[in-house]
Amino acid sequence: xxxxxxxxxxxxxxxxxxxxxxxxxxxxxxxxxxxxxxxxxxxxxxxxxxxxxxxxxxxxxxxxxxxxxxxxxxxxxxxxxxxxxxxxxxxxxxxxxxxxxxxxxxxxxxxxxxxxxxxxxxxxxxxxxxxxxxxxxxxxxxxxxxxx
Numbered sequence: 440x441x442x443x444x445x446x447x448x449x450x451x452x453x454x455x456x457x458x459x460x461x462x463x464x465x466x467x468x469x470x471x472x473x474x475x476x477x478x479x480x481x482x483x484x485x486x487x488x489x490x491x492x493x494x495x496x497x498x499x500x501x502x503x504x505x506x507x508x509x510x511x512x513x514x515x516x517x518x519x520x521x522x523x524x525x526x527x528x529x530x531x532x533x534x535x536x537x538x539x540x541x542x543x544x545x546x547x548x549x550x551x552x553x554x555x556x557x558x559x560x561x562x563x564x565x566x567x568x569x570x571x572x573x574x575x576x577x578x579x580x581x582x583x584x585x586x587x
Contacts, residue, residue, distance in 0.1 A: 443488070446471065450479055451488070458492045504553045506580035510544035513571040521545075523570040531565055544576070555579070 443451070449469045453460060460468075466476035483489045513520050521539065524546070528534050536549040552558045558577070566575050 447479060447483065447488075450476070450483065454480075454489070504551055505555060505558060506583065507548075507550040507552060507558055508578045508580065509548040509550055509566065510576040511546040511548065511566075511569070511572055512543075512574035513545045514573045515571065516545060520571040524572070527569050533561060533565075544574075 446469055450465065453465055453468055462477050462480070463473050465480070466473045469476060471479070480489070511524075513524060525537070525539075528537050528546075528548070533550050533552055534548050535551050538547045539545065540547055550558070550561065552561055558579075562575065562577065566572065
């Protein structure tokens with residue numbers, strides 16, 4: 440796909456707010472016919488701009504557990520190391536988000552876990568065994584202002 444135009448950006452912004460919006464409603468909001476809107480959404484999906492759709496679960500849900508913010512340093516920052524690490528991270532549902540960072544650490548992860556004891560096991564059995572990890576620094580959230 441070429442560069443995004445204003446309509447593409449409006450489609451993406453609206454889908455960020457509600458990915459379950461009907462094509463008819465989305466088309467109406469962005470000023471397109473339903474067929475033209477659906478064609479654009481499919482192009483955005485095919486080009487990888489839209490990589491998927493997900494349910495965002497409230498952190499206020501019962502048994503929400505503990506949120507750990509984990510900074511990871513890798514042995515090396517080569518593309519091979521980054522790809523291997525990211526592939527491995529995707530295999531663990533507890534890792535809710537991850538970011539490749541600039542600055543001191545290589546990655547920041549948001550880990551949702553049942554509690555501190557469960558985190559200890561997760562650190563030992565999962566985080567420390569991720570490919571290329573040389574250092575793990577963990578912090579625990581005491582309060583959140585997440586809007587989702």
